[in-house]
Amino acid sequence: MFCDHLDLGMTRRDFFGRFALGLGGIALSQLLPRSLSAAGAVNPFAGILAQPHFAPRAKRIIYLFMAGGPSQLDLFDYKPLLNERNGQDLPESVRMGQRLTGMSANQAQLPLAGAQFQFARHGSTGAWVSELLPWTARMVDELCFVRSMHTPHINHDPAITFFQTGHQLPGRPSMGSWLSYGLGSANENLPAFIVLISKDRIDQPLYSRLWGNAFLPSIHQGVQFRGGSDPVLYLRDPDGLPAGARRLMLDRLAELHARQFEDLGDPEISARVGQYEMAYRMQTSVPEVADVASEPASTFELYGEEARTPGTFAANCLLARRLAERDVRFIQLYHPGWDQHGSLPKRIRRQCADVDRAGYALVTDLKQRGLLDDTLVIWGGEFGRTNYSQGKLTADDYGRDHHPRCFTIWMTGGGVKRGFTYGATDELGYNVVENPVDVHDLQATLLHLMGIDHERLTFRTQGRNFRLTDVHGRIVSDVIA
């Protein structure tokens, strides 16, 4: 209405007198022509599906990615026979010619290495968990273990790229980008796909393509939330803007855009006004969600004091809960440091200490808030680790190389069975012997739980329809509650 009635002959004095001081306080939509504000209100984070393919079991996913490949044999997959045969060579009858990485392929010996940690059964379901994860052990009745994960890839880059994008070579959109593309954001002030990375734990690099949009529109790229005062890149105004300066500037810009729209009628202009408004809202909403100061003491009793230190896994878990509360679709955590080729007994303790309590706290917290029923939480890495020692096996030390043939992940929440274990490996923990689940199967299942048919969420480029699961993927209905 403002611009509709603006008299072009109006003097500057009139202009200021009438509007200048009031602009900051008035909702923008009231100031702009109806056509412009209506178009501008379109959520730029919208997805392409008007609605999911079918009723979703989960509204959001929190993926706790354990980058590097945690040792299933020291955490979840209890193999007493491995301890009995400790030091003996891996039998060829078990390996069956499977390729090894170049890191251990040329070892003169491949000595079997039993876990040097105590295992016990926990919860009413009696799931095996090692002493390394006492907090996780307390919640096994909430968890669905998949012991039969496997992948074709034996090296980090292809394996993690495959896990996150469905293809081992760079160039495909990540899982979160696909979900964002399909479903869009449920919160118009936050992106649909947010990435949180633990600080100072890198033992193998990550790459931004793991949360990249590849050929999908860039709005679907994962937005990395970082510690500190500038949690999203370029979010913060430059130093030295007086209070209200940004708002005033954006209002003036919107005025100019209103005129531009009047002149050209290009809907792109009204969309741009929407982008700037959303950017402005993010400047408030993002620091607000990232700031845990308002959390009560009980939160830190649950997550531990570490959760006050930005960039810790505990802090990121807490952040993940806050994002889940705000309906962010896909919250991807990375906790690197699991690549224990050597000194595994020592290094795995620290890793477990990083993640054990925080993971428990996150699940418990979500449950207490009634969010666990429609939030799917997944914990796991890109592959497992070998049952033989890479390098020397001694009485108190061993290392484990990458192992693609079997590994364990756990899931809980929206739509999966709880207190359930799926799949099994052989007695030496080398091969899957029951209910194998490959990475595309897991991806298909995750999309399914989010209400998406993985075969129908496609994007056309380079002459064909691409999808997360390529031409594979089978929904693991046995794990669905």
Added chain:
Amino acid sequence: MRRLPLPTRTFLAVLIAPIAVAAPAVDFNRDVRLILSENCFPCHGQDAEQRKGKLRLDTREGQRKEGVIVAGRPDESELILRIFSPHEDEWMPPPESHRTLSEAQKETLRRWVTEGAAFADHWAFIAPKRVEPPAVRDTAWPRNAIDRFVLARFESEGLRPSPEADRERWLRRVSFDLTGLPPTLAELDAFAGDREANAYEKVVERLLASPRYGERMAADWLDVARYADTHGYQMDRPRAMWPYRDWVINAFNRNQPYDQFLTEQIAGDLLPGATRDQRLATAFNRLHAQNEEGGIVDEEYRVAYVNDRVVTFGTAVLGLTLDCARCHDHKFDPITQRDYYSLAAFFQNIDEAGAISFKGFSDLMPPPVLKLPDPAAESQLTQLLRQIARQEEKLRAGRESAALDFDAWLVARSGDGPAVEGAVVTLDFDELCESGTPNSSGNYRFAKVVDHATLGDGVRGGAALLNGDNGFSLADVPVLTRGDAFSFSLWIRPAAVADREVVFHRSLAYTDAGSRGYELVLEHGRAAFGLHRHWPGSSLKVVTLDEIPAGEWTHLTLTYDGSSQAAGARIYVNGQSAAVEVVRDKLGGDITYDREKQPPLLIGHRFRDSGFKGGRVDEFRLYARELSPLEATHLAGRTDFKEAWQTPATQLTPAQRVALKDHYVRTVAPAVRVELDTLARLRREYVAAFDAVPEVMVMEEELRPRPAHVLTRGMYDQPGDEVQAGTPGLLPPMSPPSPRNRLGLAQWAVAPANPLTARVAVNRLWQQMFERGLVESADNFGVTGSTPTHPELLDWLATELVAGGWNVKALLRQIALSATYRQSSRATPELRARDPQNRLLARAPARRLTAEMLRDQALAVSGLLVERLGGPSVKPYQPPGLWEEIAMGKPKYEQGRGDELHRRSLYTFWKRTVPHPAMITFDAADRANCTVKRQATSTPLQALALLNDTQMVEAARLFGARMLEQGGATAASQARWGFRAATNRTPRDTEVSVLVAALEEQERLFADSPEAAEKLFSVGEAKPACVQPPARLAAATMVASMILNHDEAVMRR
């Protein structure tokens, strides 16, 4: 297809009885092919393995088989009956395929059959035909041939062209499209005032002649070439491939004909008398990512690199999606898997490794490489080579004259001996203490035990007893370059014949370091003596023809003369010179490491390699000279030398005399020793100078082509049938004189008979100017690609390009000067509704500027832009910590200084695993794969980047200062100046009042908080030389930022 039962057929026949339609005739390529390819070809197409019911619908024969399609009789055509069937179990496509035909598509198919089911080959696979531009009714509008094609379409569709864009918008448009930068105010004024008839022509000429043109063109081509400044994959270490980028800029600026531009990149190395630049161009094929992750399977990645080249060639040159045929026959296009691997055979004949060396060990450029010496280095190297050749001649002469002294020496030699002198390492392996086993020569006294290696029985006393994972390690051994002569002598006793056993080496690792160093390895029992810079592409390796027997002691002497030639390397087995196979003879750089990384000499095993399992080593010696054959016999325990030595000169047999003389002139004669020392010094000098010269990865054809195979399901470890290099059968064959190598392939690609190359090229040029190609799927000209909106125009342009000698500038000139391009981009609501995608071109496209253009514009209008062509990539402002957070080994982003912050964006360092975030936010291609078209999105993250990126804030400040300084005396004139400088449009008064209001209110805010302005000025390095009050300048900064965020500045309309 199973035949339908009769009742259904009758029912359907009624249901689908023809109805009167007055639409134009159905055209197979335009209307039908895409429906069939999307919905039917996956099971009834090209891919024999996926084919169901032995039916194919992608050929005329297939379609006419057994009543599948009966021309003119839809009610008798199984295809039509099936798609209209009321019974789910008869439906085609079947429900489980998730493919469904719309009613309109079904109707199209039915009409097509009714009208005779005409079949045609896919349009893009037939060579373009030159058609004359059509006649048009409105003869006033067209400015050139392009316009007649476009206008003819308007006239048939009942459309009118849009009015001409005003001069300001046209100038902005053409300046960005051709140079990537906005016009200056002076250029705007000059053009506005130029009323001469050729004013537009002059502008286009000026832009095409500007060096900025090459930079603009390169920005797009670097996406195609997937150019980056790092290797990608996991470790993602830097690689300086920018000389290729500069080659591209230069090629565009000198308007190199496009056929040559392609040919040099595909096969410049194979051109007769290839120049350095032509070889450099072939870097195009090496710009894919390369992997150095520990433990990868070399072959897996070598195959991935070859695939990348094939796919890039397919997309960039042919517009084909070849990747679809990697694992199976293409599902849509007539490209077989065999076709794919026949093409791959062209691209795999270089001597490369799949695993490149790990940056912690050796950050060499993966071979094959091209050296790029500057003129000074070039003349230094030439001179050194000349000196070396002279010195080699001197040595030969020296040996000849030494022969004259031989008799005197024979008489004078002492009675004791003989002895082989000068060992710098002597390991007898007779005793072991806490420090290891003693080295009785050299300055390091013990070889350390690694992982519990022990001693066992030896040839004399003890021997090293190894288990494959352990060994003996000797530090501080003299560093021997490839320019030095050296020799080894040792006894070995393998336990068994194995695939591969490392006996000793001096290197940091196997594939992780490209084996850089020297080594003795038993390969299937044969002794292999190697000197490597980077295996296999830069190596010297000789292997004995015979096996070294297992279970017994064998003596080996390895000698090397410092010549970097395989001919200079010898293996003596038990004192006898052994027949060897030369496996590699192209050592192109030194074998040593940086000083701090020099590895020890290691006997018994190597990092991530197969060690000498169960093997024994004894009496190990290293000599820093080339031993003579006679010495080799002696070390092997044979008596030849001793007998000759102890025989008086007069009683020597002729053979003994020859051997002794050889020994003398090789190593003993004092004059020879002096010449040898000089030669070694010159060679070392050359080695150091050579290694200091930068190198880039290029193609270098192997003499013997690597055998090529179909890879079953695309798996690197499952080779199937062998194939020969060849082009896909669907396209015209290579003409006979063309060689069956990359050069032949390039010649085939640019031959006039090739239906794709020119079309694909002009389509991308059209896309550059109009946002959308005439074929929208610029990366796919196959049957599932888009149908051209203006097929005759596409073909006319393609033939025009070829006929004009592949002149790219000429083609762009025609487009830029067309009436079509000169239209306004303003769209009436009717036109927008009628043609939302602007396929008919009844208006000019409005486009968001690219990532590069947005930043470059800000730099240009702020006066910060540093224009310098080429050179190493630079690191402008980037939020701190990005690399450090996720990359390994804490590579720091070392932000550039001064000029480096303000170069054009095409020079911004491109780290594959963490590309510059602002570039990615504005849809720059990720450079993972060949990309011919970017997304153009509009997102809140873009708003944040344009508002808050240090680069933008700094530019706004400088731009604001210029506005105040150069914009005249009043706020209104300053606002006017600023708006026009960035948007290139004269603002309306209403806009000026908004800007002025903003200026004034911002100034009030900043005046109230003086420290705020100071903080704002501290963002970024560049400070304006501006005498304005701080609050003014801060306010101008805000308004400048506002202008840079204005639609008109973000877009080119």
